[in-house]
Amino acid sequence: xxxxxxxxxxxxxxxxxxxxxxxxxxxxxxxxxxxxxxxxxxxxxxxxxxxxxxxxxxxxxxxxxxxxxxxxxxxxxxxxxxxxxxxxxxxxxxxxxxxxxxxxxxxxxxxxxxxxxxxxxxxxxxxxxxxxxxxxxxxxxxxxxxxxxxxxxxxxxxxxxxxxxxxxxxxxxxxxxxxxxxxxxxxxxxxxxxxxxxxxxxxxxxxxxxxxxxxxxxxxxxxxxxxxxxxxxxxxxxxxxxxxxxxxxxxxxxxxxxxxxxxxxxxxxxxxxxxxxxxxxxxxxxxxxxxxxxxxxxxxxxxxxx
Amino acid sequence: xxxxxxxxxxxxxxxxxxxxxxxxxxxxxxxxxxxxxxxxxxxxxxxxxxxxxxxxxxxxxxxxxxxxxxxxxxxxxxxxxxxxxxxxxxxxxxxxxxxxxxxxxxxxxxxxxxxxxxxxxxxxxxxxxxxxxxxxxxxxxxxxxxxxxxxxxxxxxxxxxxxxxxxxxxxxxxxxxxxxxxxxxxxxxxxxxxxxxxxxxxxxxxxxxxxxxxxxxxxxxxxxxxxxxxxxxxxxxxxxxxxxxxxxxxxxxxxxxxxxxxxxxxxxxxxxxxxxxxxxxxxxxxxxxxxxxxxxxxxxxxxxxxxxxxxxxxxxxxxxxx
Numbered sequence: 001x002x003x004x005x006x007x008x009x010x011x012x013x014x015x016x017x018x019x020x021x022x023x024x025x026x027x028x029x030x031x032x033x034x035x036x037x038x039x040x041x042x043x044x045x046x047x048x049x050x051x052x053x054x055x056x057x058x059x060x061x062x063x064x065x066x067x068x069x070x071x072x073x074x075x076x077x078x079x080x081x082x083x084x085x086x087x088x089x090x091x092x093x094x095x096x097x098x099x100x101x102x103x104x105x106x107x108x109x110x111x112x113x114x115x116x117x118x119x120x121x122x123x124x125x126x127x128x129x130x131x132x133x134x135x136x137x138x139x140x141x142x143x144x145x146x147x148x149x150x151x152x153x154x155x156x157x158x159x160x161x162x163x164x165x166x167x168x169x170x171x172x173x174x175x176x177x178x179x180x181x182x183x184x185x186x187x188x189x190x191x192x193x194x195x196x197x198x199x200x201x202x203x204x205x206x207x208x209x210x211x212x213x214x215x216x217x218x219x220x221x222x223x224x225x226x227x228x229x230x231x232x233x234x235x236x237x238x239x240x241x242x243x244x245x246x247x248x249x250x251x252x253x254x255x256x257x258x259x260x261x262x263x264x265x266x267x268x269x270x271x272x273x274x275x276x277x278x279x280x281x282x283x284x285x286x287x288x289x290x291x292x293x294x295x296x297x298x299x300x301x302x303x304x305x306x
Numbered sequence: 307x308x309x310x311x312x313x314x315x316x317x318x319x320x321x322x323x324x325x326x327x328x329x330x331x332x333x334x335x336x337x338x339x340x341x342x343x344x345x346x347x348x349x350x351x352x353x354x355x356x357x358x359x360x361x362x363x364x365x366x367x368x369x370x371x372x373x374x375x376x377x378x379x380x381x382x383x384x385x386x387x388x389x390x391x392x393x394x395x396x397x398x399x400x401x402x403x404x405x406x407x408x409x410x411x412x413x414x415x416x417x418x419x420x421x422x423x424x425x426x427x428x429x430x431x432x433x434x435x436x437x438x439x440x441x442x443x444x445x446x447x448x449x450x451x452x453x454x455x456x457x458x459x460x461x462x463x464x465x466x467x468x469x470x471x472x473x474x475x476x477x478x479x480x481x482x483x484x485x486x487x488x489x490x491x492x493x494x495x496x497x498x499x500x501x502x503x504x505x506x507x508x509x510x511x512x513x514x515x516x517x518x519x520x521x522x523x524x525x526x527x528x529x530x531x532x533x534x535x536x537x538x539x540x541x542x543x544x545x546x547x548x549x550x551x552x553x554x555x556x557x558x559x560x561x562x563x564x565x566x567x568x569x570x571x572x573x574x575x576x577x578x579x580x581x582x583x584x585x586x587x588x589x590x591x592x593x594x595x596x597x598x599x600x601x602x603x604x605x606x607x608x609x610x611x612x613x614x615x616x617x618x619x620x621x622x623x624x625x626x627x628x
Contacts, residue, residue, distance in 0.1 A: 031424055032431070038421065039438035045499065046441065048464045049453045066467035110343035126348075128618050133355040135552070135614045137560035139582040140607045143589045143599040144361035145354060147372065177350035209336040238446030240563040245590055256446045260567060263452070270462050277452035281445055288444040292437075295444070299504075300511030 053077065053274035060271060076275035084266040086255065086279060093237055093254035093283075096168050100175040101232045105225060107176065108183030113213050115184070116191040117199060127188060134181025138241050145174070149246055166248045174246065175236050183228050186298070190224040191217060227298035230291045234284045255280050359607060365600035372596045385601035393598070399579040402490055406497075406580070407558035414498035415554050418505025423535070425506070426513040436510070440503040447500065451567030454496040458482040458568075483568055486577025493568055493578065501557065505550055512546030513539070548620050555613045559606060562586070581606050 052065060054072040063070070080086060111130065115123045149165040159167030194217065202212050218225075243257045250261045259280055267273045288295050332340070366385055370378045389396045421439060425432050442450060457464045460481045466472035471480045482492040516539055524534040540547065562582040569575035574587060581602055588599030 028429065031429065035421075035424060035429075035431075035435045039435045042438050042441070042499070042503075044464075045453050045457050049456050052456055060462070064467065065462045066464070107343060107347035110340075111347055114340060114344050124622055128622060129356070130347075130351060131621075132614050132618060133351050135556055135610070135617070136355065136359060137556070137582065137606055137610055139560065139562065139585040140362060140603045140610060141355060141358035142585060143596050143603055144358035144365060146589050147596065148354070148358065173350060174354055176347065177354040180347045180351060208333060208339075210339040213339075234444060238449075240446060240448035240566075244566075245586065256448055259448065259452065270456055270459060273452060274456050277449050277456075281449055284444050284446070285441075288441075296440075296507055296511075299507055 049274045049278055052271055053278055055271060057269045057271050065270070076271050077279060080267065080272050080275040080279060084262045084276065086262075086276070088251070089253065089255035089258040089262075090283075092168070092252060092258070093256070096171055096175070096243070096254050097233055097237045100172045100179070100236050101229055103172070103176045104179045104183055104232055105228060108180045108228075109187050109218060109221065109225075110213065111180065111184045112187035112191055113217055116188045117196075117212075117217070127184065130181040130184040132181070134178060134185070138178075142245060146245060160252075161248075165246060166252065168252065170246055171243050171254075174242050175239065179232055179236065183232070186228060187221065187224055190221055194220050223297075226291075227294045230287060230294040231298035234287055234295065237284060362600045362603040362607060365596050366604045368597050368600075370596045372594045381597070385597045389598060389601050389605075395574075395579040395584055396602070398577075399581050399584050402578070402580050403559065403561075405490065406494065406561055407555060409494050410497070410501055410554050410558050413494075414501040415505050415550065417498075418502045419509050419550075421502065422506045422509035422513060425510060436506070440507055442500040443503045443507070445500070447563035448567050450496060450500055451564040454492075454499075454564075455483070455568060458492055460484070483575070486575075489568075489575065489577045493565055496564060496568070497561065501554075504553065508546055508550055508553070509543075512543040515546075516542045545621075548617060552613060552617045556610070559610055559613075 051069070052060070053076050054074070055069050056071070056073065056075060059070045060067075111126070114120070115127050120126075146165075149170055150163060152164040153162060154164055154167060154169060156162060158169045161167055164170035164173065198220075199212050199216055202216055207215075237254070238256055239254070240257045240260075243253050244260065247253050247257075250258060253261070259276060262276055263273050267276050365378075367380060367382055368378045369381045369384070421435075425436060445453070456462075458466075460466055460479065460483075461472055461474070463472070463482070465482065466480060469478075469480070471478045473479060480488070483489045520538050520542055521534060524538045529537065560582060561580055565578050565580055565583060569578045574583065585599050585602045585606065588595045588602065
């Protein structure tokens with residue numbers, strides 16, 4: 001969907017009857033200059049963070065931050081990584097993100113399957129309940145949710161605290177509850193495009209519902225799953241609010257919200273903060289760069305379908 | 307958050323001859339399977355999202371120290387009266403939320419649409435431009451806060467270094483995030499940095515989904531560029547337009563992370579009050595007042611529901627007819 005191919009070629013061979021509305025060089029050039037300037041401008045904050053993080057504190061202290069660098073190195077990155085125990089926080093992020101994404105996709109696909117394949121009276125109401133839930137601002141529910149999390153017990157193997165509060169399980173639960181809405185919405189749209197005849201054939205053959213779901217519908221939804229998995233991984237990894245509010249122990253927090261604590265506790269200079277912030281971006285940047293098509297596809301799925 | 311559009315049910319048409327098998331009796335296994343896989347997320351949704359949303363409304367009429375359930379006292383509209391009349395940060399927060407929404411609707415949203423329109427015409431390097439502008443969307447809003455902190459830092463930041471306003475004893479020393487008249491705008495620029503790319507990608511997808519023959523037909527009828535855009539393309543992209551409006555409104559209402567980070571990790575800086583921050587401070591802050599927090603949350607809930615219901619009606623109307 002974001003393919004860019006050289007389109008100058010067909011222009012030369014374009015039917016001569018077409019009025020030459022697009023004058024070639026000057027207008028195109030102007031657009032390129034404009035877009036290039038915007039793009040460079042857009043990258044400045046990130047480039048500045050990178051520049052800052054690559055310089056030593058003594059260098060910037062002596063010459064100021066806007067100065068010619070006297071040697072660039074990755075020292076700040078290694079310091080930030082080791083000193084603050086970032087590997088541990090990355091591990092926390094992984095422990096929350098992976099189960100949350102998998103459970104969200106499993107449950108959301110089941111609800112979407114039900115809503116789009118069965119003639120149940122309240123299908124649309126159910127779909128709306130999930131979709132609207134995903135749209136509610138988190139702060140609307142936080143006061144009672146916080147109290148609820150403090151009360152609801154969990155067995156000790158799921159939560160060191162004994163409660164939903166301050167446990168990875170609790171944070172995963174709220175992610176699943178919240179993100180299901182978005183995935184149900186997208187997946188039910190997607191499943192609607194699968195002809196009913198396919199599952200009807202299975203029905204006639206006497207396949208039980210779970211087989212229809214696992215062996216027919218789920219494999220057909222692979223593109224939608226790829227897109228949603230990419231998108232949800234980045235969103236859940238990027239979450240700041242839930243783990244900040246629903247976790248008390250800084251040590252249990254995922255890296256995105258741990259960063260807030262780290263910046264006060266360990267990161268004593270802007271160079272280190274820059275390095276720490278950029279380190280937390282690396283996983284999402286990698287996912288995005290590798291799975292770009294899926295990420296953008298997930299945001300626009302349904303909208304780009306014709 | 308994101309949304310997608312098009313539940314128009316036009317796809318249902320593809321499966322046209324709707325001869326569904328009559329509702330047949332589900333086997334026990336089928337029922338169990340469906341009950342678990344639909345029951346679990348539904349229960350989680352009701353218990354952890356909708357129940358707290360309703361509870362917010364309930365608690366907003368009470369006074370509560372937040373500890374024991376027995377200490378809850380019904381106080382009627384007292385909390386609302388208090389936040390409207392003698393809770394100093396409330397009206398600034400409302401004002402900032404409104405400014406946030408208006409600014410987002412007027413600056414980054416049209417900018418994203420404009421960029422998408424420029425990028426849609428299969429030009430060279432389109433992919434590179436798109437990636438540059440879209441990159442901030444991939445970052446967490448909290449990390450966006452940290453990155454802009456490095457730009458706005460009064461002593462070491464890029465902005466003051468370039469402007470030469472980084473000398474505390476100098477005549478022009480600008481504390482971008484400390485000055486209550488400036489800091490909201492500084493944060494809005496950071497937020498626009500992210501929002502523009504978001505809108506751009508959504509709109510670009512919309513533009514790609516517009517049937518090219520529509521444009522050709524418009525050209526044959528003698529429509530000029532602007533006429534084609536306003537009369538043909540914009541109406542053809544209705545689903546995506548609704549999505550962009552909802553994204554803009556909801557992102558403005560739920561703004562939190564960036565401000566929390568940029569106001570020094572406690573989310574209370576003069577000039578940066580937002581409803582989301584006041585709610586959080588009253589929930590887990592130093593002196594929790596669940597009644598107050600819930601009254602604020604209810605205000606936010608009512609505003610959000612107006613937007614959400616509009617979206618649902620737009621999206622599901624056709625479906626119901628189908």
